[in-house]
Amino acid sequence: MFRHPLVIRVAHWLNALCLLVLLMSGLQIFNAHPALYWGKVSTFDTPLMSMASSEDDPPKGVTTVLGKSFDTTGFLGSSAGADGQPADRGFPSWATLPSEQDLTGGRSWHFFFAWAFVLNGLAYLLHGLLSGQLRFRLVPSRDQIRHFGASIREHLTLRFPQGDEAKRYNVIQKLTYVAVILVLLPVQVLAGLAMSPAMDAAAPFLLTMFGGRQSARTVHFIVANLLVLFVVVHVALVVLSGFWNNMRGMVTGWFVIERKVEPASASVQTGETT
Incomplete structure (x- = not known):
């Protein structure tokens, strides 16, 4: 089955690269003053x-x-x-970019890849809207919503969909992607912009929205951790549900659908010889 169009695959891998660089350069920036506060000033x-x-x-x-x-x-x-x-x-040197303490270098990496990440995300959303892929990938059907509890049990017991069910994202995947794409990422971008004095001068509502620059910095840090948690869970599920098949799908677009194993019939024929 052809599952992932070229635009989706390119956007996925660009996102992976951007998130890695943003995380490491962000930790470099954080190391310049490794503390978080709430409000307008540093207490x-x-x-x-x-x-x-x-x-x-x-x-x-x-x-x-x-x-x-x-x-x-x-x-x-x-x-x-x-x-x-x-x-x-x-944070230790192996987790930061650059590895040595270099605030200017960290900011350069962070700002460049932040804009690359935003533009890549906008391209993904535009393609999804024009092609209809966004609704297909992110909006749960009524049937999926009704079976939300069953989907949770399947995830907890590591039972992954087979057959026709594997051709689409399940309700937990869709709701998670909606939360990440439409909630966490916009909040992360706005919090990052709120830390810029130039942006605050042009759009003072940003500081009002977060209650101060220090609050925005704290929100930015917390959301970054939530995104890291999302990536960790995402990678773990990719490995557990079939690493090579998932990787092939996101590299070539083609995904192998395993035939659904039907339960054995409860009726037992008697009198047969073997």
């Missing part, structure tokens, strides 16, 4: 969340969330630097 004494290195010898990484502190040495707050020695960093 340094009472952050919602912070990552810091203690003054111990050797230093320890301490992550504080809503006043509760955790020892995160070696990963958050304090991790090995380029010379292998403990360094005061929010």
Whole structure:
């Protein structure tokens, strides 16, 4: 079965690249001040969340969330630097782009791929609207909505659709994509724009919408984590439901539909010999 048109496949892989670069460059930017606040200004004494290195010898990484502190040495707050020695960093060097502390470089990567991500997303939506693919891929049918509970049970027991059911996304997939495409991503873009002084001057309603630049930064960070969670679950399901078949579908467009296995008949013929 031909499942994914060329535009969908190209947009998918561009999204994957953009999200990876945006995540790593975003962590680089976050490391310049590894703390989050709520409101218009930074309340340094009472952050919602912070990552810091203690003054111990050797230093320890301490992550504080809503006043509760955790020892995160070696990963958050304090991790090995380029010379292998403990360094005061929010996130470790292997998770950031560039790997060394470079706010200017991180911003350059982040801004370029942010616009690439937005333009790619708009192209995907435009194609989906003009071709009808958007409704087919994102809008659940009444029958799917009625069987929402059954779909949840199938996911929890790792029972994946077969036959005709595998030709379309199920209700959980569709609702998840709707939440990501029409809720999380627009909020993420608007929160990012709200952190720009130039954008705030041109569109002051952005700061009002989020309640301040620091609130927008916190929302941006939280949504980024939700997107990472979505990607992790997405990749896990791709692997569990048939890695090579799913990869072939998203590379070539062709997807193999397995024949649905019907349950054995309850009637048993008697008197037969074998």
